[in-house]
Structures are given as structure tokens and as C-alpha cells.
Amino acid sequence: MPMKDERGDLDVSKVVKPVQATLSSLKMLDVGKWPIFSLCSEAELQLVRQACVFGSASNELLYTTVNDEIFVLGTNCCGCLGLGDVQSTIEPRRLDSLSGKKIACLSYGSGPHIVLATTEGEVFTWGHNAYSQLGNGTTNAGLVPYHISTNLSNKQVIEVACGSYHSLVLTSDGEVFAWGYNNSGQVGSGSTANQPIPRRVTGCLQNKVVVNIACGQMCSMAVVNTGEVFVWGYNGNGQLGLGSSGNQPTPCRVAALQGIRVQRVACGYAHTLVLTDEGQVYAWGANSYGQLGTGNKSNQSYPTPVVVEKDRIIEIAACHSAHTSAAKTQGGHVYMWGQCRGQSVTLPHLTHFSSTDDVFACFATPAVTWRLLSVEPDDHLTVAESLKREFDNPNTADLKFLVDGKYIYVHKVLLKIRCEHFRSSLEDNEGDTVDMSEFSYPVYRAFLEYLYTDSISLPPEEAVGLLDLATFYRENRLKKLCQQTIKQGICEENAIALLSAAVKYEAQDLEEFCFRFCINHLTVVTQTSGFAEMDHDLLKNFISKASRVGAFKN
Template sequence: MSDIKRWTILSLLEPGFVENIKECVVFGSAGCEALIHTKDDEVYGLGTNYCCWLGVPSSSFEPIKIDLLCGKRIRKFGYGSGPHLLALSEIGEVFAWGHNSFGQLGLGHNNQHCPTPVLVTGLLTGQKAIHIACGGHHSAALSDRGELFCWGLNSSGQLGIGSTINQDTPRQSNLHHRVIKDVACGHNFTLALTENGEVFAWGYNENGQVGCGNVSTQVSPVLVETLSISNTVISQIACGYAHSLALCDEGRLWVWGSNGCGQLGGNLMRKNLTEPVHTAKDIDRVVEVAATHLCNITVVANKKGKVFMWGNVRGQSITSPVETRFPCVDDAFACFASPAVTFRMTRFENPRQPSLIDAMRVALDDPSSSDIRIVVEGHVIYAHKAILKLRCPYFKSRLGELWSEGSGNQIEISDFSYNTVRAFMHWVYTDELVVDPDDAIGLLELATCYLETSLKVRCETFLRKGICVENAAALYAAGLQFDAPELEDSCYRFCIDHMAAVTQSENFRKLDALAMRHLICRAAKAGIFKK
């Protein structure tokens, strides 16, 4: 979660109002406009009010309630350059308002602006939208059936409908019957990600941002063939103003398009690229990638939670990744993007005084207050009987009448490594998962043995983010052994996409017969071995 103090536009809000904020987007040519969704399901706007999107004639740095969206359970906001604005509700309705000179609101007209939200109908009627995106002056909505609809400015073919005629109502993009799971918009181009990990692109292409090997504008979706030829399965996509990003399921980052500010990284001498290349090779496995159509900055997070950025960083052209000290990618946009805008719906840490969790962190391993020692592999962890009894059913039973072999003030654990037990104790005291990837399987096993369901779920999520060719087989076996179905399924899908490489890995050769038979039989049923 982001630190709200980093966002200038929100700095004048009353503390009581800030505590009620659930999520927010910051947008505008100077980062001086914002939409806020509160915990009690109300929507507010504030800022410079271009195109009268606030529903009042003047700017306001006091929040103004947008009544038509209150109670709609908004799940996502999108913004364009005008700005034009989209809101997606929990039930899949799309609302639009703001600048509309190119029909980007999808309301069937191109009146200059619309001051209040209106439901987008046309081809979206009867559809449940699950995702929305905005480019400079065009809009996109993705349905739960995997169908993509676009509307608005189409001078460069950014709607993907085979022409350059603007559209003031939603039109379905021609994606050759592919099922789409994500969409991202640059200023005047669009990317779509299929359920099979393919990337299609279309629109303005003078900087190579479509990734088709030339600089010709593409009015219909084209497959980014470099990614497909390399047998890369893409899991995330993002667009900057004129550059494109794709993250594969093994954590490699691919980039292409404009590089005038170094936004492609890799010390590429600011040369535009018409085809994807692998970049940021020295920052470990990437798990999150971020960009926005208003900026020329790229921000990523690696598997250790470290945040890196490059490109136009507050007016400086940075051509290789710079490590930040931010806990999340959102804060990098607040402090270094030009303009300082959000790339997604952003949640904030609530301002607070030192909490109970802070005190618990200090109490763990504090010999001055401890009344029991946990001994693992010769290492001592200083703990507190009362906390162990309250937080862990396993320790509660062992510290009670059943602890016949104990010495009263000392517990020896021999079933798990010190690192695993230390990570578990941190969880018991703080509900925080802090574990080295090499110890995560051990922690999953401990959570299973100790019946710690919440920890088990968190371990599954953590392990799923780190699946790669080298560990997919081992993690699949762990999912089977410790009854972790989501981990098992994620590893299975990865193995299907990379079967040749996985079966040649060291961990595959080390699989026990049961796990190997289970994986091969499941793959066979899916037809992976058919010619």
C-alpha cells in the first residue's frame, strides 16, 4: 500500500476523511486531479476540474461527492488525457464522464464533455465487464467472456476494428476468437493478453510500440511474434505513453517501443525498438511491472519486494534500473513520475501511532521479557508462553498437560530448520510472512503440520509467485504432499506451458515416483503428448 503523504493532491485532506479512504486514482496533466472511493462506498472527486468532470463549474481542492457513483461498489477507475473517466462497478457496469470530443465516453455522441457519470450501453448491454482501460482519448472494456470492446479516437487504429474511423459507442475488437484476460492502453495504441499468454497489439506504431518489427500503423490486432517464437508465456502487460512492457511467467521482462527517455532500460542508447527484447536482467525475478499512458517511466518489483525504476525520472533520462527504498511500486509514481499520477487504483496506509503489531515485533526474541526458549538447531528464539498459547493451537496443547517431555521453560524442535521456525514465530507474533524463498516449502509443511490454515494460504500465494523451470516440479510435488491445490494447479499450468524445459530440470529428475506419475498422467489427459 502507498503512503498517502507522498501524493501532493491529497495532502490538504482532513485526517478524518483520509482515514475513510479505501482507494484512489490520481491523474491529470500535472497530477492535480483525483477520484476517491471511500470505505463506506462513496465516491468523491477533487482537483483542477478540466472538462467539468466534477459536476461543478470550478476547481475544488475540497472533496466533492459524485452522487451517481455512490453505493455502486466501484472496483476500478480509468482515466484518459482529456481527462475522460471510466468507473467499473462490482456487477460489471461501466460508467463514463468527462472529455468526449472523440466519442471516448461511448455514449453515442461526441459532445465536448459530460459532467456526470453515465452508464455505457450499446454492445456492453448484457455484458459483465471485469476490466477497463483508457488511452489518451480511447477506452477499452473486457468482458467476463474474454471479449474486448473499444471506443473513442481511432485516428491511428487504436480501437483494433480494421479502420481509422472514430467510434462513439463500444465496438468489439477483432482478436481472431482468442479469449482475452487483460488489456492495456498507451496514448494511442493498445495491447491485449490472451488466456494462453499471447500478446496482440495495434494502433500508432512510429516508435515501434506495436512490436511487429516495423513502424507502420496497425489498424487491426497483430500477434507480437517475437514473444511467441521464443516460447514465452506472458502473464502481465503494461503500456507507457509510447512503450510496451510484457512480463513472462518466469519473471523475465520484455520491452519494446519508444526509448527516448531510456524507458526500455538495459542501457539501449535511447534507441527505439520495433520488436521485444529482454531487459533488466540483473535485478532478479520480476513479479510486478507498471507504467501509464501519461508517463515515460517504467517501474517494477522483484521477488524480494525491491522496487526499481528507469526512464523519465523527474526530468532525468535514466537508462538502467535504479533501486528505490519504496515498499511498493505506487510510491515511485508519486515521487518520480512526470506527471505524478497513479497507474492503478491505489490503496493507502492509514496514518497511525505505533501499534500492537509494532510492539509484538519488538517482543519476539527479546530475552529481557521472555519466559520460554525455543531451541532449533542450536539456535535460541526467545518467546512468551501467553502469546504462544493464544496464537497457536499446537503450542497451546504442547505447553499444557501434553508437554510431558519439556523442561518447563524450554522447547526443542527438531522437525524443522531454524529459518523455518523463525519465520513461523514471526508470523505468530505479527501475522506477517517474512521468509526466504528457499525456506518457503519448509514453512508450508510446518503450516500443514500445525494446522495453521491462514499461514498455509499465504505460503501458497508466496510460492506461486516464484514458479520457474528449475523449481516447478518440486513445487508441484509440494502442492500434492501438503494438500495445497492452488499451488499444485499453478505449477501444473506452468509445466504444461514449459514441459520440455521442466522435464529436463534437476528437480524433475528428483521427483518421487508418485508425484511424477501424477504430473505425467494429468498432462496426458490434457493432450500434451499428442502429436
């Protein structure tokens, strides 16, 4: 039987977190940091588009190629390579049964067993199955990929997660399904009977829209679209964050995070990390290697803030096979804490890496990937990539804007296609230069670049000006992107100014975010010059709203 506590003789779980929004790029990585890649030739490595290193000694590898072929190599424990046998191989073998399928996300447990979702939303499982973790209704080892259709046939799966011997999937409509080992309630059914086929996790999640899932060794986590975190399963190390050590057989909200909006959750061997929309990290659970980053080795059953200088965190990383944590800041700095090649690092340590993946390749034991690595081919430009390259190119442009004495080169036809304002304003304009004085050069350049790239590259402090422009031109998508960028630069000193801007430009999402930030940092915010100089009507509304949420109670 699998061990429940943090230390034991059993090999720990392995998991690749499917963070589709932040897939790592192999262009940025030295894949040689994972020794198993040395079994591939240089020609084979050139074709790699996605990769996952897993196994109790990082001795299994699955990767996809530019031709959507899937190759595997390694020890093949319990048939986890999906080749139909249990023979090890030091040469890449093609996984024919899945060739042509595009992988969206993939995760694995400690058997190991594999759960893979395609871009079409289909789910395939194979490998170890003693506890029905493959979801095929049996406990027979799965030597080849099995397409799960029971209860998922009309669903599109967008994220997968594995615990030691249980599996979770998230569907496009925000539902969570679970199956497999359930000795501690980790499938959320309310009992401790193993679950042989996918079953929807209900209870407190019944009417919630889930946006992110994760698994600890024998526990499960879900983040819903309101920013709340729900947890269930094993809790012997306090990894559920409920203030106790009792197991939880059905989803339960982490009440200690009240008023905090969580965006992502990541699970280590027996600890949990969450990332909030303010760029703050909280941790709880086992801490015998300092993996909570609190400066000591005491377990925590309540969420505890992790202090990483003053920079905003944009990515958290934890791997089910290790007691290691990592985070990346908005400024591109990568920190790690916890177990580091057998040593304990109890506070976030600044590394020389540019990627959290390198932390697990170089510091964690075993050296496995904590998420699916992915890279786009270099030799082919999509239409979108081609357009990006032509922005501000004087060699092909037929129009230029003069802003603050500087030119920005663009193409009339693209501006007309992408923006209603230009569709009318450029209709009768036969000139090749337009003077622009209403907005600053950085703001207007960011706006024009957005029309080419569908994204904005502007520091948060400049984004308020772009929000003004987006409101003026009625560019609703740009307005949403501006609000996301502005959020990343909020601090106690500018919170009132940003709240005022949000009200002025009717940016409701930003307004709600700034208000919550002010309430969460009320003592400091009320001592700033911005608060002292706040517009009378805004101050009146702020105090009224703050009173309604109980901000002034003792």
C-alpha cells in the same frame, strides 16, 4: 488532431491502471508527495479510502471515503470532475450522482475523460468526448457521469483502460469492448472509423479469455489466460512488439513471446512492459528516455528482456502520461528507469521507495497516480481479520501442537470448520496437546496459519514440504497456493528438483511451469547436478516431451 509520434505539442495521455490484485495502500504512502492533497484538510484525509490524481499537471483529484461518498477537486478541464459544470474548485465537492457506488477500477485519458467501473460491474463515463470516448453515442462533452448500458447491460465489467481518446473494458467472462478514437485502429474494429458505442473486440480474440487489458496513447493490449499477448492500434514507435512500425487495425498475437507466459501488461506513453510468470520483464517501443531499461536510447520493435539483478519481479508500473517505468521485486526493492524529472535513466535504478506509486509521485512529470490507490479502514476488523489475529494466541487457544519442540496455539472449532482431516481426527480428542512429527515446524505452522488466513507465508524453498502436506491432507486449495509460491523460487539450479516434486505430488500446474522453465533455460539446466542425478523414468519422460516441443532442434 492528436499527434501520433512520441514527441509533439499535444499533452500526453493520462491513465490509472486498474490493478485490483495489487492495490496500493495509503497507509504505506505519504500522500503529501502529490501536492494536490494539500488542498484537503487533515480530517478529510483521514476519511480517504481510494484516490486518483490525474490531469495534465496532476491538478485533478478524485477520492472515495469510508462512507462510499466520492469527492473531486481541481481544475475541472472539460468537466472531468463530473459535477455538471466546468468550474474549478480548490475545495472537495461531493459527486452526488455516484455516492454510494463502490469503485472497483478507474482509468482516464488525455482530454481528460474518465471511465469508472463499480464493484457491481457497472460502467460510468464523463469528461472530454470529442472522439466519442465516453461511449454514449455522441461527441458532446459529458459533464456528469453517464451509465453505459449499450452492449454492456448484461455484462459485469472488472477492468477498464483508457488511451488518449479511446476506452477499453474487460468483462468477467473475458470479453473486451472498445470505443472512441480509432484513427490508428486502436478500437480493433478493422477500420479507422471512430466507434461511438461499446463494441466487442473480436478477430483473434473471438474465442479467447482475456485476463488483463492496457492502453498506450493510441494502441491497445490484451493478455489472455494462456499467457499470450494480443495487440492492436498505433505502432509508429514499435510499441506493439510485432517487429514492424505499421499500424494494426485488429488484434494480433505478439509472436516473439512464443513459449513465454505473460501475466500482466502495462503501457507508458509510447512503450510497453510485460511481466511473465517467471518474474521476468520484457519491454518494447519508444526509448528516447531509456524507458525500456536496455542501457541505450534505441527504440525496439521486438520484446527485449529488462535485467533487474537476479530478483524476481512481482509488479510492473507504467503511466500513460510519462516516459517512466518502474518495477517491484519479490524482495521488496523498487526500481525505476526512463524519464526522471527530465533526466534519462537507461538502466533499472534501485530507489529508496517501498512502493512503485512513489516513483510516479516523485520522479514522473506530471506527478499522477498510475493506478487506483486504496486502503482499508483501521478502526474496524472484519471477521477474517479477527481470525487472523487469533492464530497462535495462547490466551484464547484450547489446543496446541508440539512440533520440533515448539508449540503452535490453535482453536479446535476453527480447525474442524476449515479442514476435513481435523473434523475427524479431533472428534474424540479431549486433550489439549498434539504431538506432530510427520512435518517440520515451519511447514506445519504455515499449514495451521493458512486455516486462519486463507493464504500462506512461507519462502518458496519451504513450500515443497507444504505441498507434500497439502497432498497428504487432500487440501486442494492449499495445494494450488503452494504451487504459486514454489514458482516464485525457481531457478536453473533447482528446476529439476521442483519438476520432480511436481510429478511426485501430482501438481500438474507446477509440473507444466517447471517443464517450460527447463525448456526456456535448457542449456544451463542440463549442466546442473540435478539434471545429472535425475530419476531415470523422469529423465526419459522429460527428453520425450522436450523432443515433442522441438527443444533439441538446431
